[in-house]
Amino acid sequence: MTQTLDWALRVDLLAAATAVAVLAAFATLTLWSGVAAAERGAALRRRISAGVALAIGAMSTHFILMSGQPLPGSPAYDGLALIAAFALAAFGALLCQTLLTTRASPMRWLGAAGVLAAALCGASVLALHALAVEPHIGWRPAALAVALAVGVAGIGAAFWLWSGPRFGARLHRATPAALLLGLTLAALDVAVIDATILPAGSLIAAGQGGTLGGEALTMLALLGGPVVLALLLLVALLEDRFSGLLARAREELQRATYTDPLTRLPNRLMFEDRLKRSAQRADRSDQRLALLFINLDGLKGVNEHYGQHVGDALLRHVGQRLGALCSGREMLARAGGDEFLLLIDDNPDTEAAAQRACALLAELARPCQIEQREHVVSASIGIAMYPEHGAVSRLIPHAAAALSVAKHQGGATHCFYEAGMLSGKRDEMDMLRDLRLAIERGELELFYQPKIHAPSGEITGVEALMRWHHAQRGTVSPEVFIPIAERYGLIHAIGNWLVDDACRQIRAWRNQGLRMRVAINLSVHQLHQPDLAARIGAALQRNRLDAQVLTCEITETLATDDSHDAHGVIDELAALGVHLSIDDFGTGYSNLGRLRALPAEELKIDRGLVLDLATSSDAHAIVDAVVKLAHALGLKVVAEGVETETQQRLLRDLGCHELQGYLFAKPMSARALAQWAMKQEGPRAIDFRASLFGETRAVELI
Ligand code: C2E
Ligand code: MG
Ligand code: MG
Numbered sequence: 001m002t003q004t005l006d007w008a009l010r011v012d013l014l015a016a017a018t019a020v021a022v023l024a025a026f027a028t029l030t031l032w033s034g035v036a037a038a039e040r041g042a043a044l045r046r047r048i049s050a051g052v053a054l055a056i057g058a059m060s061t062h063f064i065l066m067s068g069q070p071l072p073g074s075p076a077y078d079g080l081a082l083i084a085a086f087a088l089a090a091f092g093a094l095l096c097q098t099l100l101t102t103r104a105s106p107m108r109w110l111g112a113a114g115v116l117a118a119a120l121c122g123a124s125v126l127a128l129h130a131l132a133v134e135p136h137i138g139w140r141p142a143a144l145a146v147a148l149a150v151g152v153a154g155i156g157a158a159f160w161l162w163s164g165p166r167f168g169a170r171l172h173r174a175t176p177a178a179l180l181l182g183l184t185l186a187a188l189d190v191a192v193i194d195a196t197i198l199p200a201g202s203l204i205a206a207g208q209g210g211t212l213g214g215e216a217l218t219m220l221a222l223l224g225g226p227v228v229l230a231l232l233l234l235v236a237l238l239e240d241r242f243s244g245l246l247a248r249a250r251e252e253l254q255r256a257t258y259t260d261p262l263t264r265l266p267n268r269l270m271f272e273d274r275l276k277r278s279a280q281r282a283d284r285s286d287q288r289l290a291l292l293f294i295n296l297d298g299l300k301g302v303n304e305h306y307g308q309h310v311g312d313a314l315l316r317h318v319g320q321r322l323g324a325l326c327s328g329r330e331m332l333a334r335a336g337g338d339e340f341l342l343l344i345d346d347n348p349d350t351e352a353a354a355q356r357a358c359a360l361l362a363e364l365a366r367p368c369q370i371e372q373r374e375h376v377v378s379a380s381i382g383i384a385m386y387p388e389h390g391a392v393s394r395l396i397p398h399a400a401a402a403l404s405v406a407k408h409q410g411g412a413t414h415c416f417y418e419a420g421m422l423s424g425k426r427d428e429m430d431m432l433r434d435l436r437l438a439i440e441r442g443e444l445e446l447f448y449q450p451k452i453h454a455p456s457g458e459i460t461g462v463e464a465l466m467r468w469h470h471a472q473r474g475t476v477s478p479e480v481f482i483p484i485a486e487r488y489g490l491i492h493a494i495g496n497w498l499v500d501d502a503c504r505q506i507r508a509w510r511n512q513g514l515r516m517r518v519a520i521n522l523s524v525h526q527l528h529q530p531d532l533a534a535r536i537g538a539a540l541q542r543n544r545l546d547a548q549v550l551t552c553e554i555t556e557t558l559a560t561d562d563s564h565d566a567h568g569v570i571d572e573l574a575a576l577g578v579h580l581s582i583d584d585f586g587t588g589y590s591n592l593g594r595l596r597a598l599p600a601e602e603l604k605i606d607r608g609l610v611l612d613l614a615t616s617s618d619a620h621a622i623v624d625a626v627v628k629l630a631h632a633l634g635l636k637v638v639a640e641g642v643e644t645e646t647q648q649r650l651l652r653d654l655g656c657h658e659l660q661g662y663l664f665a666k667p668m669s670a671r672a673l674a675q676w677a678m679k680q681e682g683p684r685a686i687d688f689r690a691s692l693f694g695e696t697r698a699v700e701l702i
Contacts, residue, residue, distance in 0.1 A: 009068075009190070010068040013064055013065060013067060013068040014065070014190070016064050016222065017061040017062075017186050017189070018061075018183060018186040019182075019226075020057060020060045020061055020064060020222075020225050020226055020229070021058075021060075021061045021181075021182040021185035021186045021189075022178060022179055022181075022182025022183070023057065023182070023230065023233070024054055024056060024058070024060070024061075024182065024185065024225075024229050025054075025057065025158070025177075025178040025179075025181035025185060026174060026175070026178035026182070026233060027050070027053040027057075027232045027233040027236065028050045028053045028054045028093065028178075028181070029162060029174040029177060029178050029181065030174055030233055030236045030237060030240070031046045031049050031050035031053060031232070031236045032046070032047075032050050032097055032100070033174060033240070034046055034239065034240050034243065035047055035050075035097065037243065037247070038243070042239075046236070047094055047097050047098075048090075048094070049232055049235075049236070050093055050094075051090035051091065051093040051094045051097075052090055052232070053093075053228075053229055053232045053233075054089060054090065054092075054093040054116075055086045055087075055089035055090035055123070056225050056228055056229055057182075057185060057225070057229060058089040058120050058123050058185060058189070059082070059085065059086055059089065059123070059127065059221065059225070060220075060221035060222075060224075060225030060226070061185055061186050061221075062123075062127050062189050062193075062221075063127075063214075063217045063218050063220070064218065064221050064222060065186075065189055065190065065193060066131075066193070066214070066218075067214070067215075067218035067221075067222075069193075071131075071133075074214060074215065075131060075132075075214030075215075076131075076132045076214055077127075077130040077131055077132060077214060077217060078129075078130040078131075078132055079130075080130075081126055081127070081129055081130035082126075082127060082130045084126050085122075085123040085124070085126035085127040085130065086123070088119055088122050088123045088126060089119055089120055089123035091119065092115055092118065092119020092120060092122070092123070093116060093119070095115050095116075095119070096112045096113075096115045096116040096119070097112075099111050099112035100112045100159065109156050109159045109160055110152070110156050112155075112159060113151075113152050113153075113155035113156035113158075113159055114152050116151070116155050117151025117152045117154075117188065118148065118151075120151060120185065120188055120189075121144070121147055121148050121151060121188065121192055124147075124188070124189050124192035124193070125139075125144075125192060128192065128193065128196055137197065137198055138196070138197035138198075139195055139196060139197065140195045140196075140197060143191065143194055143195030144192065144195040146191055146195075147188055147191030147192045147194075147195055150184070150187055150188055150191050151184060151187075151188040151191075154180060154183065154184025154187060154188070155181060155184050157180055158177045158178075158181035158184060159177070161176050161177040161180060162174055162177030162178075257269065258270035258273075260333070260334040260336075262312060262315060262319075262334070263315060263316055263319030263320075263334050264319075265319050265332055265334045265340075266331065266332070266333040266334075267333060267334060267335075267336075268333060268334075268335045268336065268341065270333060271331060271333035271335070271341050271343065272396070274331050274343065275289075275291070275343055275392060275396075276392060278331075278343060278345040279386055279387075279392040279395075281345070282345065282347075282386060282387070283387075287345075288347055288348060288349065288385060288386060288388075289343060289344065289345050289348075289385070289386040289395075290343075290344040290348045290350075290352070290353035290356070290383060290384075290385050290386070291341065291343055291344075291383065291384045291386065291395045291396065291399045292341070292342040292343075292344070292353070292356065292357055292360070292381050292382070292383050292399065292414075293335075293339065293340075293381065293382040293383075293384075293396065293399035293400050293402070293403045294322070294339065294340040294341070294379050294380075294381050294403075295338055295339050295340075295379060295380050295381075295382075295403055296315075296318065296339075296364075296377050296378075296379050297377065297378045297379060297380060297407070297411040298377055298378065299314065299315070299337075299338040299377065300338075302314055302375060302377070306371075306373070310370055310371060310373075310375075313370045313371070314368070314370055314375060314377065315334075315338065317368050317370065318340070318364065318368075318377065319332075319334060319340070321363055321364065321368075322340060322342070322360060322363070322364075325359065325360060325363055326342065327346075329344070329345055329346045330342060330343060330344050330345070330346075331343040331345075335396075341396070341399075342356075342360070344356060348385075350383075350385060350416065353383050353385065353416075354383070354414065354416075357381045357383060358414070360379070360381065361378070361379060361381065361412060361413070364377060364378060364379045365378055365412070378411055378412035379412070380403055380406040380407045380411045380413060380414070380415075381403065381406060381413075381414035381415070382398075382399040382400055382401065382402030382403025382404070382405070382406055382415055382416075382417065383399060383402055383414060383415070383417065384396075384398040384399035384402060384416075384417040385416070385417075389417045390417075397422065398417040398421070398422065399417060401417060401421040401422045401425055402415045402417040402418070402421060403415070404421075404425060405421055408487070428484055431473075431476075431480075431481065431484055432484055432488050432490070434470060435468070435481055435484060435485060435490055435494075436490065438468055438470075439493060439494065439497050443468055443469050443470060443471075444466060444467070444468055444469075444494070444497060444501075445466075445467050445468075445469060446464045446465070446466060446467070446498070446501055446502060446505065446670065447464070447465045447467050447667035447669060448462040448463065448464055448465070448505075448518070448667060448668060448669075448673045449462060449463050449465060449660060449665060449666065449667040449668070450462050450660070450664055450665050450673070450677075451463065451519070451638060451658045451659070451660045452658060452659045452660065452664050453657070453658055454648075454651065454652045454656050454657055454658055454659050455652065459677065460517065460658055461516065461517030461518065461519060461551070462516060462518055462519070462673065463518075463519040463520075463521075463553070463640075463660065463667075464502050464505075464518050464519065464520050465478060465521070465667045466478045466482070466494075466498060466521075467667075468481050478521075482494075482523060486523055486524070486525045491523050491525045491526060492526065492529055495522070495523065495525075495526040495532075496535060498520055499520065499535060499536050499539045500539050502520050502550070503539040503540055503542070503543040503545055503550070504543060505518070505670050506518050506545055506549055506550075507543035507544065507545060508670070509670070509674070510545075512674065514674065514677075516549075517548075517549055517550075517551065518549065518551070519550075519551035519552070519553050519579075519581060520550065520551070520552060520553065521553045521583065522552050522553065522554055524555070527554065527569045527570065528569070529569070530569070532569050532572075532573070533569060533572035533573050533576050536550070536552075536576060536578065537576050540576075546577070547576050547577030547578045548577060548578075550578045550579070551578065551579040551580070551581050551602070552573055552578050552579070552580055552581065553581045553582075553583040553604065554570065554580065554581070554582060554583060554600075555582075555583045555584050556582050556583065556584050556585045556586070556606075570598070571599065574599035579601055579602065580598070580599055580600040580601060580602070581600060581601070581602035581603070581604055581638070582595070582598070582600050582602065582603050582604065582635075583604045584606045585603045585604055585605055585606060585626060586605055586606045586608075586609045586622055586623070586626055595633065596633060600635065601634075601635060601636060602635060602636045602637075602638055603626065603629075603630045603636070603637050603638070604638045604639075604640050604660075605623060605626055605627075605637065605638065605639045605640065605656070606640070606641075607641020607661070608641075609623055609626075610623070610639050610640065610641045610642060610643075610647055610651070610661070611641060611643075613647055613650055613651070614644070614646045614647060614650065623639070623650075623651070623654055624654055627654050627655045627656060628655075631655065636657045636658065637655070637656045637657050637658070638656065638657065638658040638659070638660060639651045639656045639658075639659050639660070639661075640659075640660040640661060641660075641661050641662075642659045642660065642661030642662075642663045642664070643661050643662050643663050645663065647661075647663070648663055
């Protein structure tokens with residue numbers, strides 16, 4: 001015959017036990033919440049504290065519940081067994097948390113709940129075994145299984161409530177979960193106590209060595225437990241608050257590091273970070289990226305005219321406009337100054353990238369209103385594609401190289417990167433550096449190419465063509481260095497040198513008795529030099545030369561472009577008395593009205609037309625028309641690039657006045673020219689001497 005303990009569920013004790021259990025559950029979940037974000041040491045401390053909190057909760061609940069039981073005598077407990085029970089609960093909590101922190105899945109919740117429920121059941125069983133009764137307590141396995149099931153279900157549900165898809169810092173979820181966990185703790189302990197069998201005639205073996213008084217434990221559970229739990233909870237909450245502030249400060253710092261303060265767009269640092277990640281993803285999925293380097297044309301002018309604040313407002317506006325055009329898969333950043341970067345990572349092809357660039361350019365071309373004033377900015381875009389245009393680290397420099405080509409094409413356009421753009425740029429910079437020193441180092445020289453009177457074969461003058469003798473590069477063509485000089489503002493210095501040197505040479509020849517007319521080439525930029533005519537006049541005067549000895553060649557497009565403000569300078573040159581010649585005629589679309597109004601007296605047929613003359617009926621027809629036009633306008637016609645006798649004959653028959661080309665002579669140094677003329681050398685035997693020394697043209701030399 002067995003007698004079971006007649007468990008009296010005293011509501012007041014049950015409420016107290018449940019309250020302590022809920023407090024313990026809340027402290028535990030709070031401590032667990034911060035583990036993921038904490039550093040290693042702090043995380044371990046939190047996990048251990050959580051284990052201790054849960055063990056305190058479990059033991060306190062147990063002793064509070066046990067204190068109401070009608071035991072045979074004053075209860076006492078085996079100290080060691082209690083320590084084991086405490087350790088088991090704490091260890092179970094530790095293990096459970098380890099299972100929870102890894103990626104969440106229902107199986108893991110259940111596993112974690114099972115571990116914790118088993119540990120708590122075990123702790124209760126141990127605590128009951130610690131009860132010093134003779135003979136020992138027995139168990140009803142079915143009731144124990146129910147206790148375990150209640151534990152697993154309750155704890156599992158609490159975890160589900162708390163966790164969401166990931167376990168971590170979600171403190172607000174802890175409140176309902178802690179309530180459920182606390183209730184489960186209490187219920188589990190009630191169920192375990194209920195599963196015990198106390199044999200008939202059991203006696204409390206009080207007062208033995210190593211036993212603890214039940215009343216003292218009850219007091220400890222009722223007072224000490226909640227105090228320690230409250231302390232643990234308080235420390236955890238304070239720590240969370242502090243680390244929350246710290247995290248926010250860190251976040252703020254991070255935002256400042258990665259955001260452009262003016263436009264609030266991501267900055268270059270963040271862009272590069274994203275670019276790297278996108279490239280890795282593109283590599284894995286065998287996809288492409290497009291990087292657009294956008295640069296505004298004319299922001300400098302806005303800053304200078306309207307002030308920095310207007311420029312800033314314009315940049316903000318542009319940032320917003322571009323941002324509004326970007327989709328979620330694109331990243332727009334401000335790289336600094338007037339530069340923006342756009343990353344397209346939805347596997348675009350070149351056509352899609354080009355379309356994107358066109359859309360952005362069209363959007364930017366719309367006028368915008370800033371401070372009641374309308375502003376129009378355009379932009380240039382350089383595009384580099386990944387992976388075909390280079391490694392990810394080279395993508396921004398490559399897009400920048402393409403951008404600078406787009407700018408040189410006049411801006412308001414886009415350009416794709418091509419191999420060699422970057423080295424071309426580097427080479428250009430090297431050349432610019434050397435070109436700056438070329439004049440003072442005496443590396444520039446004028447070569448001269450004769451012009452021949454077509455019917456008589458007499459020499460009528462020469463064209464001065466510039467050469468740059470570079471120590472490493474050899475002789476550099478003007479077609480290479482003149483555009484660089486124009487682009488970087490060196491053309492004025494070089495042009496001034498040209499005028500001085502040509503006049504000096506004419507004087508030197510004159511002193512030798514050679515009457516030589518010299519034609520010089522003027523670049524577009526030189527015609528914007530307001531003092532050009534004055535400079536030429538001064539050089540002529542210095543060398544005691546009449547303006548008539550000098551011819552200025554201006555390209556057709558420049559000469560006949562009505563909108564050009566260079567015409568004031570052209571008129572001044574004409575007033576000075578120098579001859580004007582229209583170079584490279586036949587390549588542009590001339591404004592004939594303007595051509596008539598120009599004070600020019602010579603047309604030079606482009607050498608491209610001369611080249612095709614014998615083979616193309618079109619070229620023949622154009623040259624014929626040009627010669628007739630020139631005759632009608634009273635202009636002299638010169639054909640350049642004459643290389644063959646056929647060309648010479650055709651041009652003479654068509655009515656060209658003068659010819660210039662390799663057939664007669666290549667451009668040569670002043671010295672070589674004088675010798676060549678004196679020796680009467682050349683592919684054809686022409687008596688240059690007579691034309692040079694005789695008065696074949698009415699040229700007045702002072
Ligand atoms: P351009 O004024 O049309 O000069 C004629 C070019 O044709 C020269 O090239 C000359 O060497 C070349 N040429 C002459 N005869 C023949 C021929 O029979 N066959 C072929 N294939 N070519 C011939 P170069 O000296 O290389 O000059 C190129 C251009 O550079 C010139 O074209 C001119 O626009 C510019 N340039 C040259 N010197 C100066 C200068 O001092 N100042 C400025 N602003 N431009 C210059
Ligand atoms: Mg020329
Ligand atoms: Mg020419």
